[in-house]
Structures are given as C-alpha cells and as structure tokens.
Amino acid sequence: MNLEHFLKSEAPGWMDGKGLDGDIVLSTRIRLARNLDGYRFPLSFSEQEAKQVDEVVTQALLNINKDKRIFSHFTIQEMPALQRQVLVEKHLISPLLAKKEKHASVLLSEDETMSVMVNEEDHLRIQCILPGLQLSETYTLANQLDGQLEKHLPYAFNESFGYLTSCPTNVGTGLRASVMMHLPALTMSKQIKAVTQMLARFGMVVRGIYGEGSENIGNIYQISNQVTLGKSEEEIIEDLQNVVVQIIQNERGARQSLLKNSRIVLEDRFNRSLGTLRYARIMTSEEAASCLSNVRLGVDLGIIKDVPLNILNECMILIQPGFVQQYAGTTLQPTERDIFRAKLLREKLNLNSQNSLEKGEERYDV
Structure with missing residues (x-):
C-alpha cells in the first residue's frame, strides 16, 4: 500500500460514528510502549542504532504478517513535512514522531486501525484505534499484536518493574488507554472543569484532540490513564471504562437539560x-x-x-x-x-x- 492511500481526505474507519455510544465517544485508542533489550533507548542512541532497531522491528512485523500483508512501512525522514502533518491529523502517528530527526518509521495497517511507531520516545509504540467505546476490544487487538512481536523481539523487561520505558510514567504495563469524546453540553454548561478535577482523583487526565500538550478543539477531549505501574492492564481498562460511562451519562444529562431549558x-x-x-x-x-x-x-x-x-x-x-x-x-x-x-x-x-x-x-x- 503506498503512502497516498493514507493521505486521502476520507475519515478513517475509527471515525465512522457506528461504535457504541458513537454520538459522544468518537474513538477508543490503546497504545503500548515497548523497548528492545540490548539497545540504548531512543533518547540516547545513535543514528546507526536507530536504523538497526527499525530493521529488526520491521522485519519481525512483516514476517508475522507476510501472508496477509496487512502493514505498510514508511520512513519518517523520507516524508515531506506536510505529509507528516497529515498523518498526525489522522492520528496515525504522534506529533513527536513527526518531528524526529534521527531515523524513525511507522508501519500502518490498510484500514488505519493499527499502527506501529518505531523510534518515537520508545523503540515501539503499538497503537490500535476503534470507533466508539470499545476498550476491551481495542486492547485485545493491540495485545495480540504485542504478543506476536514479543515472540520475535527481545523486549526490555524487569520482573519487579515490568516493561522498561524511556519515561518513568510509562514503566510497568506501558499501557495508555484513551477515549476521544465529544462533550459540548458539559462544556457549554461549564461542568467540564469539575469533570477534569474528578478524573485527576482517579489517576486519569484530560487532554486535547492530539494528546499530551494539545488543546481542546471543537469540544473534543481525550480521557486517558496516567498510572501504568502497580495496576494490571485489565484494572486500567476497567477503571477507565467506569469513568467514561459516568461521563457519558453526565453529558447526556447536560444535553437534555439544555434542550429542555434553552x-x-x-x-x-x-x-x-x-x-x-x-x-x-x-x-x-x-x-x-x-x-x-x-x-x-x-x-x-x-x-x-x-x-x-x-x-x-x-x-x-x-x-x-x-x-x-x-x-x-x-x-x-x-x-x-x-x-x-x-x-x-x-x-x-x-x-x-x-x-x-x-x-x-x-x-x-x-
């Protein structure tokens, strides 16, 4: 699949609005951070090491999918800046990967639900996005790919701390689960601040449409976990699910209140x-x-x-x-x-x- 396929204007499949609670939840994303044992992490490795990591990861992934040919490989440095920006806007790569100067790449599935970013903050960022509220289903897909890769790649893992990552906040499961939500009624009724404060008490965070450091655009927010160490993947998913369901109920209530009164x-x-x-x-x-x-x-x-x-x-x-x-x-x-x-x-x-x-x-x- 050539790059033009992923630069087209049509909304990706995860924006079809057909998922559970699709009127409020635009998408569910699971991201797993992984590093390879025996290689310096991206914050300190050389250009040659970056290329070696890319070759090892790409070969492992293409071998896993050699019959189905699900993934296409693209080198970030070979893309013009505008093409990188488009991929960021479609949530296929992160803003950080788009800015990488050392060798980095992305492997994209044809339907745009799966991507593997190589040499971003960590050696691998495995990402899966599905429409609507589908935390368990999205995690299952990401975990299956992670399990297949782990059979072929020597992950950096510690029995006490779990998966080792460049940033301490990702150590442990390396899991970031996030739900993109359209919350106009809570925003219009000025309740969104209370929602943000509530989430902080549960170890979760509200971010803008493009994740950490981005702003809220069009009343769209990303709700995600902050804690990756000390909880299992299943606990993180369950906690986020419960919080998101509560926010959905609050948004629906706020919508009906606005409709009734205004x-x-x-x-x-x-x-x-x-x-x-x-x-x-x-x-x-x-x-x-x-x-x-x-x-x-x-x-x-x-x-x-x-x-x-x-x-x-x-x-x-x-x-x-x-x-x-x-x-x-x-x-x-x-x-x-x-x-x-x-x-x-x-x-x-x-x-x-x-x-x-x-x-x-x-x-x-x-």
Whole structure:
C-alpha cells in the first residue's frame, strides 16, 4: 500500500460514528510502549542504532504478517513535512514522531486501525484505534499484536518493574488507554472543569484532540490513564471504562437539560453554525471546529436532520491545516488556508452547485 492511500481526505474507519455510544465517544485508542533489550533507548542512541532497531522491528512485523500483508512501512525522514502533518491529523502517528530527526518509521495497517511507531520516545509504540467505546476490544487487538512481536523481539523487561520505558510514567504495563469524546453540553454548561478535577482523583487526565500538550478543539477531549505501574492492564481498562460511562451519562444529562431549558437558543446556535459552514468565505480552524461541534450536537439531538454524520466526520479531518494544504496541492499561508478551508466546507455541506454565487469559483486570492 503506498503512502497516498493514507493521505486521502476520507475519515478513517475509527471515525465512522457506528461504535457504541458513537454520538459522544468518537474513538477508543490503546497504545503500548515497548523497548528492545540490548539497545540504548531512543533518547540516547545513535543514528546507526536507530536504523538497526527499525530493521529488526520491521522485519519481525512483516514476517508475522507476510501472508496477509496487512502493514505498510514508511520512513519518517523520507516524508515531506506536510505529509507528516497529515498523518498526525489522522492520528496515525504522534506529533513527536513527526518531528524526529534521527531515523524513525511507522508501519500502518490498510484500514488505519493499527499502527506501529518505531523510534518515537520508545523503540515501539503499538497503537490500535476503534470507533466508539470499545476498550476491551481495542486492547485485545493491540495485545495480540504485542504478543506476536514479543515472540520475535527481545523486549526490555524487569520482573519487579515490568516493561522498561524511556519515561518513568510509562514503566510497568506501558499501557495508555484513551477515549476521544465529544462533550459540548458539559462544556457549554461549564461542568467540564469539575469533570477534569474528578478524573485527576482517579489517576486519569484530560487532554486535547492530539494528546499530551494539545488543546481542546471543537469540544473534543481525550480521557486517558496516567498510572501504568502497580495496576494490571485489565484494572486500567476497567477503571477507565467506569469513568467514561459516568461521563457519558453526565453529558447526556447536560444535553437534555439544555434542550429542555434553552431549546430556542440551541436551535438558533446550531442553525447559525450550519449557515456559517455552508456560506462563509473565510474560516479559521478554530471557528470551523466550533461550528462543526454545534452542528454535530444538533444532529445528535435531532434538531438538524439533513447533515449525514459521515460528512461531519470527514469535515473534522478536512479542516486541519495539513489536510487543507494537502487538498490544495500546495503550501498555503494562514489566510489562504482559511479561504480554502471555507471552500472545502461549502463543497461538503452546501451542495454549492445550487447556489449561483458559488458557481464557477476557481480563484482563492486574498
């Protein structure tokens, strides 16, 4: 599979909205951090060691899947910066891997649910993403691949501490479980701060759409575990499952409360956002994300009926800076991106062939 397959604009399978509680939970991700015994960790190894690790890991993975040919291998340093950014925006690689200067790579499954990042913070980052709330199912898939790799690779493991990792916060299971959630009602009713504080008491954390260090965009949050040592994988999964179920209930309650007490205000907000998406000429990524969040909530509440969820999911991908430029086929300045982003949204949400003002538009000059 060539790289162009993974750079396409269509939303990946984990964004199909068909998973359990898909109106609130966009996706479930499991990530396992592993290192190879006998090699220095990525923070201190040489370029030659980095290449050796990549060769060993890639060969092991391709041998495991040599009949099915599930994974395709790509070297990060051979990708232009824009292509790396697109893969980050599709959650196929991490922002850290995209910035790596020493030799690094990624192996991607055709359906984009599985990836193995090589020489990120650790030698291996095994990642699995599924739609909706599927913690047990996602962990099972990631654990199966991890078990197959462990038969062929000498993992760095200590009987007392578990899997050894570059960062002490990952030592033990090396497991990070996260659930990406759309929480507009809790945000609008100013309850999200209380949710964040509650999660901290349970050893969990709220992050932005691209994980650690990223900001909340479009009322989308990642809920994940912080503790990897002292708990089993099953305990981590169960604890996160229980917390996420509670947050889902709170979000549903907040939605119904807003609908009961402020229906006209909500209808106005949702339809204004849809109008902006359909007819605006300039859109920043922040404004686009906010409008898409409002429209998505309107769809979930049955107020907006003519916008398919799969189109909204595709728009969430399209509005990102890397994708806008990938779609345009050239590097764009910020204002040019905002103009082209608005054009893409009009095409997706307005069927602009029906609007005479949109016909024949080919110029996007500032």
